[in-house]
Amino acid sequence: MTRYYNGYEQHLVALDCIVFGFDEGELKLLVLKRKFEPAKGEWSLMGGFLGKSESLDEAACRILSQLTGLSNIYMKQLLVFSDVARDPGARTISVAYYALIKIDENDRLLAETYGAEWVPIKQLPPLIFDHSQMVEKALEALRRRTSREPIGFELLPVKFTLPQLQSLYESICGELLDKRNFRKQILETGLLVKLDEKEKESSKKGAFLYKFDHNKYNSYVEKGFLFQLKVKSGHIIKGNNSLQV
Amino acid sequence: MTRYYNGYEQHLVALDCIVFGFDEGELKLLVLKRKFEPAKGEWSLMGGFLGKSESLDEAACRILSQLTGLSNIYMKQLLVFSDVARDPGARTISVAYYALIKIDENDRLLAETYGAEWVPIKQLPPLIFDHSQMVEKALEALRRRTSREPIGFELLPVKFTLPQLQSLYESICGELLDKRNFRKQILETGLLVKLDEKEKESSKKGAFLYKFDHNKYNSYVEKGFLFQLKVKSGHIIKGNNSLQV
DNA sequence: ACAAAAGTGTTGTGCGTACACCCATGC
DNA sequence: GCATGGGTGTACGCACAACACTTTTGT
Numbered sequence: 001m002t003r004y005y006n007g008y009e010q011h012l013v014a015l016d017c018i019v020f021g022f023d024e025g026e027l028k029l030l031v032l033k034r035k036f037e038p039a040k041g042e043w044s045l046m047g048g049f050l051g052k053s054e055s056l057d058e059a060a061c062r063i064l065s066q067l068t069g070l071s072n073i074y075m076k077q078l079l080v081f082s083d084v085a086r087d088p089g090a091r092t093i094s095v096a097y098y099a100l101i102k103i104d105e106n107d108r109l110l111a112e113t114y115g116a117e118w119v120p121i122k123q124l125p126p127l128i129f130d131h132s133q134m135v136e137k138a139l140e141a142l143r144r145r146t147s148r149e150p151i152g153f154e155l156l157p158v159k160f161t162l163p164q165l166q167s168l169y170e171s172i173c174g175e176l177l178d179k180r181n182f183r184k185q186i187l188e189t190g191l192l193v194k195l196d197e198k199e200k201e202s203s204k205k206g207a208f209l210y211k212f213d214h215n216k217y218n219s220y221v222e223k224g225f226l227f228q229l230k231v232k233s234g235h236i237i238k239g240n241n242s243l244q245v
Numbered sequence: 246m247t248r249y250y251n252g253y254e255q256h257l258v259a260l261d262c263i264v265f266g267f268d269e270g271e272l273k274l275l276v277l278k279r280k281f282e283p284a285k286g287e288w289s290l291m292g293g294f295l296g297k298s299e300s301l302d303e304a305a306c307r308i309l310s311q312l313t314g315l316s317n318i319y320m321k322q323l324l325v326f327s328d329v330a331r332d333p334g335a336r337t338i339s340v341a342y343y344a345l346i347k348i349d350e351n352d353r354l355l356a357e358t359y360g361a362e363w364v365p366i367k368q369l370p371p372l373i374f375d376h377s378q379m380v381e382k383a384l385e386a387l388r389r390r391t392s393r394e395p396i397g398f399e400l401l402p403v404k405f406t407l408p409q410l411q412s413l414y415e416s417i418c419g420e421l422l423d424k425r426n427f428r429k430q431i432l433e434t435g436l437l438v439k440l441d442e443k444e445k446e447s448s449k450k451g452a453f454l455y456k457f458d459h460n461k462y463n464s465y466v467e468k469g470f471l472f473q474l475k476v477k478s479g480h481i482i483k484g485n486n487s488l489q490v
Numbered sequence: 491a492c493a494a495a496a497g498t499g500t501t502g503t504g505c506g507t508a509c510a511c512c513c514a515t516g517c
Numbered sequence: 518g519c520a521t522g523g524g525t526g527t528a529c530g531c532a533c534a535a536c537a538c539t540t541t542t543g544t
Binding site: 003004005008009010011012013036037038049050051052053054055056057077079080082083084089090091092093095 | 248249250253254255256257258281282283294295296297298299300301302322324325327328329334335336337338340
Binding site: 178180200203 | 506507513514
């Protein structure tokens with residue numbers, strides 16, 4: 001390939017990955033103790049640098065997989081951070097990605113192996129550089145997308161109960177929702193398939209398991225239907241305003 | 246500053262700017278005949294490279310001002326494009342920005358001076374590289390933002406008429422709107438100030454001019470109000486489905 | 491006088507919201 | 518038998534969509 005554009009500045013291009021998971025009824029974030037200078041030992045997002053022969057999307061997947069062993073994950077570009085002094089190690093620009101993970105036992109072990117940790121988003125430690133800002137932006141993006149598309153399902157196991165789903169939505173919006181309205185709305189979409197099994201971990205009665213109908217969803221999307229999941233505008237119900245994500 | 250991160254690949258970081266304007270009742274885009282190789286002479290967005298001592302936001306402003314003489318513009322980061330082969334001139338990644346401009350006579354001359362041209366978005370010529378994709382994404386972003394915040398006003402002169410405003414919204418959503426519903430909704434926000442002047446260019450009767458109340462808007466935003474301008478879901482009225490942007 | 495665009499109100503209905511009680515089970 | 522969480526239906530009010538005629542003025 002002929003080289004044009006000689007004489008222009010070149011830059012280190014980093015990627016940082018905000019990895020969301022949902023576990024024990026809480027929205028969690030995967031963070032890592034940084035293994036190199038500068039800021040070695042401090043909490044950080046999963047990061048790495050863009051290589052010569054890969055797109056950013058590819059690099060993001062590679063980095064996530066290198067640092068956690070995870071693959072096949074819903075990932076999305078968020079925003080580039082480019083303050084000249086954002087990284088004391090060198091002038092870098094960093095492209096933030098966010099990822100939604102269905103945490104399972106396997107992933108929990110993997111993350112541990114790699115020294116990563118799932119931290120409830122309400123109890124995040126301070127992160128290096130501008131990583132906390134990145135998390136803030138990612139949360140806003142997650143909220144916005146959740147109200148437009150059913151991406152919440154990317155955070156749940158294949159089989160899940162309605163109370164789990166509701167709890168997930170509540171964690172994301174930071175508001176408590178009315179059980180009956182929630183169930184009505186979510187079932188009305190026709191995108192949930194009720195299974196014949198019950199989950200009996202979290203209650204004596206047990207809750208029915210559902211799965212998300214990806215095929216139906218995709219065919220709706222092709223037809224141009226939009227899903228405005230209306231759960232966003234739910235109201236706070238029992239004086240508990242302290243639910244903050 | 247100590248240098249860390251040695252040995253990682255460095256990259257050319259380009260910026261491309263999708264500049265929207267609204268003129269003669271149409272949504273338009275500012276495009277440019279490229280002045281250098283590769284693809285010299287073909288239509289392209291306003292572009293340039295990130296410098297050593299500037300953030301992307303700063304670079305975007307600089308580039309827009311260098312290529313068109315425009316400054317003080319609403320600008321927003323859109324998305325990074327990073328396919329390895331996206332630019333035949335060299336491996337570059339490009340950060341797309343979009344800008345909203347109040348076209349006035351002055352700007353029209355400036356753009357001409359710089360060899361830029363305002364083209365109706367319905368009649369865009371093919372653009373180089375992945376620039377057409379960028380425009381597509383920018384349009385989606387514009388539509389989304391328009392339904393959430395009153396950014397449409399960034400595209401109109403300080404004083405504007407309601408028919409103009411409606412026509413702008415129609416251009417953006419690609420749908421015709423009902424006059425009465427539109428006026429009711431938009432006036433109900435309380436964000437428009439009716440002036441004592443009429444604009445008489447486009448009709449014999451003349452239409453009252455309004456201005457947008459930025460102060461009121463900002464104070465609402467501070468109080469945490471959200472503006473869901475509901476115009477998005479307007480319906481097509483007179484069988485004219487051909488309005489496509 | 492007529493063409494062309496600006497301006498103006500009302501009504502129906504569907505959706506979102508609020509709300510309270512029974513059910514199944516494990517201990 | 519009781520505590521715990523799962524599951525269910527209805528009524529009200531509002532906000533959105535549909536809809537047609539009058540006004541002004543330049544030619």
